[in-house]
Structures are given as C-alpha cells and as structure tokens.
Amino acid sequence: MQSTSHRFYWLNFGIPLACAAVVFLMFDMTSIDIAFSNLFFDPITQTFPIDQVHFFEKLTHKWARIIPNWTAEIALIGAILSFVWPLVTPQKHPRLGNFLERTKAAPVLRFARDHRRDFLFVVFAFAICTGVIHFLKSHTSVYCPIETTLYGGKIAHIEWYQNFQLFREAGDGRCWPGGHASGGFTMLALYFVARRYRWRFSKAVMYGSLLLGFVYGTTRVLQGWHYMSHTFWAGIFVWLACLLTALAFYGRVRLDQPVLQKHERRVAVAQAQAAS
Template identity: 80%
Template sequence: MKSRFYAYNFGIPMLCAALVFLMFDMTGIDIAISNLLFDPQTQTFPIDKIHFFEKLTHKWARIIPDWTAEIALIGALLSVIWPLVNPHKRPRLGAFLQRSKVAPLLRFCAEHRRDFLFVVVAFAVCTGVIHFLKSHTSVYCPIETTLYGGKMPHIEWYENFQLFHEAGSGRCWPGGHASGGFTMLALYFVARRYQWRFSKAILSGSLLLGFIYGTTRVLQGWHYMSHTLWAGIFVWLACLLTALAFYGWARLALPVLSRREQTLSRVAATSACPAFRTAD
C-alpha cells in the first residue's frame, strides 16, 4: 500500500513533468494556442479587455484559497487554547465553554493541530516554491513579449534558469494564479489520512480549480498553457514533501483509520487467542 501511494503521488507529477517538457517546452504548442487567442489587427488578447472577466476569474476567484488559508491559520491558533484552558484544573471555565458551545470547536482544533499547521505551512511552501522559480527563470508573459506586441524577448524557462541568484525581472513561469488553485491539494493529503469519503473528489477538484485558474490567464494572454501545467506539478510535489515532513513516510501512506482498525484487530485477536499473548 505504501509503495502504491508513493508511486502514485511521486510518479504522476514526474510523468507529467516529462510529458509537459517534451510536448510543450520542446515544441511550439504554447505559441500556437496563444496565437488562436490573439487578435493581430488590434494587437491584443480580446478577452483581456473584458473587465468583468478579470474580476471574476482573477480577483474574486482568489477567495477560495485565501479563505482556506485563513481558516487553517485560525484553526492552528485555536488549537493551543484548549490545552491552556485545561478543564480538569478549571472546571468552571470548562463548564462555561461547554455551555457556550465553544468547547467542541476548541477540542476539534486541538485534536487536529498538526493538520491545521500542515495546511498553513503547505500553502506557504507552495507560494515560496513558485516565487523562487519565477524569480530564478525570469520568463516574461506572452502579452509582454515581442510576439504579441510587447517589448521583451520570448524565452523558455530552461534557457535562463539561475539557481543561486535572480535571473531578471520576468515573473511568469510557472503560473502564479494557477498555483493558488492547486494549493488546495494540501487538503487532499489531510482528507486521505482520515479516509474521508470525498478525498478523491478533493484531489480532482483541486486539480480542476488550478487548471481553471490557469486557463483563464491563458485566455487573457498572461500565461502559456504549459505555465499552468508546471504550476500543478510543482505544487503537488511541494504539498507531498511538506506532508512527509509533517506526518512521516509511514504515517502519511497509512491512513489514520486504517492504523486504528489494525490496532483494534490485533487487540481482538489477542483477546480471542490468549495462547499468543507475550509474557510480561
């Protein structure tokens, strides 16, 4: 089960990286797609001029990842309150919190402190990774290049990659807006650990959300399609590595409920077969 989990979560992003590099970075598909969206007569991407489309898909759409990060941060902060309250030592305060319906929320946050912190850190790590790649490749957006009426040259990310210092002022690769949607993948790793029935839906929804975020920017001329795909690849790997740091190799691959069920099974087997009990 562990090998299948890691083969799936490492293998798919790495396979996608190879395919995107060969199919997009090594060909002219990106430019061909953007050419279809560009109006050579007006030297513009017509959809970029629709202000409502910009607000709906770029500004308002940020509410989803922004609110998710804020809720996770609030949960992480609330998680430290219940241990400080310590209802056993402060029964009156505990009773008051119970009557006010606050106690269940504080207990829940305390029980899932690691999960809340993971989501907060995963979002920060994903943002940091994307920012690093943007500044160390200095790729300009299509609309900024001479191909579409801009002043900057068109370059591929691997032609200008600098590991130890910033490569220039370009900030278009990978897709930043798309990465905001893809960061919701952090919720998938939490959902899977607890075997929530909608964990696969969260995975699919996060990938779809990031793809939609990125595609809307492609339509506006602010990204190539491959920028969206690269954002998804890096965010998936960043979330996975952050989850490994928080939960460990074995605990991440083996869902919580599965471990509990296995423990109960072992206890039941031991109770049913006293002969197999180990001596004290």
C-alpha cells in the first residue's frame, strides 16, 4: 500500500515538478523563447503578421473560450440542480414529483444529485486554477512580448523570477503564465472525474485537455502575446491545482484505482444497481 502511494505521488507531483525544472533551465535561463518568437516577427513592420488577422484572433482566442466557459457553466448548473431533487422528491411533494417525472426533469435532477461531488469538484477546480493563474500574473508583472522593446513596445523585457513579489502586486503586467492556455488546461478537471470512476478512456481525456491547452497557448505565441514557456508554466500550475483539488474531493485511493475495462464496468454497474 505504501509503495502504491509513493508511486502515485512520484508520478503526479514528480513529473510536473521535473517539467518545471526543465522549463526553467531550458527557457527562463536561456533566450530560446525569444528566438522562437522571432520566427513570427516582422522586423520591417515591427509587427507579428498573424496578430493582424482578425479571423485568426476570433477563431483561436474568442471563440475558443466557448469550450472551457461552457464546461464551467454546465458544472455550475449541475451543482445547483443537485440540491433541488432532495427538496422536491415525490415523498415530500407528490404532485410536483409526478409532474417532474412526466416532463422527464426528474432523471436530470436525480443525476445531478448523484453526481453532486463531481459537479462541485469541477466548479472548485476551475475557480482555483483561475485564481492561481491570476495570482501569479499579478505577482510577477511580466509584460507580453508585443508590449516589450524587443518587439516595438515600450516596456523592458524581464523574466518572471526577476520581479516576483509574494505579498503584493508587482506591477501592471499580466502575461505570465499564459492565461488563454490555462483555460484549455483547466479541462484536466474532467480527467480527475474520469479517474474517480475508473473510466478506461480517462487518459484520452487527459491527453485531449493537454493538447487543447497547448493549442490555445501556441496560437497566442504566434500572435506575439506570449512566449512558449508561458504555455508550459500554465500547464504545470493548472495540473498541480487540479490534482490538489481532486485529492481534497476524492482522496488518493480513489484516484489511484486501475481503470475498469468494459466487462468489469458492466459487472460494477450491475452490483451497484443490485445494492441500491
């Protein structure tokens, strides 16, 4: 049992912390970020040409927000509805209960009640991830590449660790870590819900969420509004925030259970139905 817990913590904390060390040494301590962004900068016009494409901005920055925004809204609605069914059960209110059954609303309310913890977890995970990213942005005051003198702006380029302030805001810059990338990475909350239920496609949810975050972050790099390392840092912090929140809601043992294969899931569902 102890070796299992050690493995869980080494994997889920050790890998992101190792990634943090690599990102710090490879990007923050070198000029790789700047060299990569230079590929998309036009020194003649002093602009990032892709930043001038309005459709690209709408598609990758504004419309893309729909995915995490709708996910958070659905989770919030589900969390609210989860408290409704206990108040309107047929035992307490027969007429209202019968009406809800006829209108097919009762199954939705029962589902929300049964998954209250999951809906609340997603709501809290999204909120905590957003709070962590906003805290880091305001307490490092890093300006975006396009705002710095390197790319025609007025602010000097600095790294996040050169201006970090723990107990007060460091300035007006709000570019580190990547906020848009973090919006995609917050979908990792769904991975931990999938792990709770030992869903065999949980890793696909994880990889899909990571891919979404990297796509969100990379598009902003192409526009000059972030360095590539900002995306990596966003993914690291969001993972740790989601993981700690999941541990608080579900516990390590539940998250560390092996996934159920299709035939095992049928047996588990049958046993749960028999028990109820």
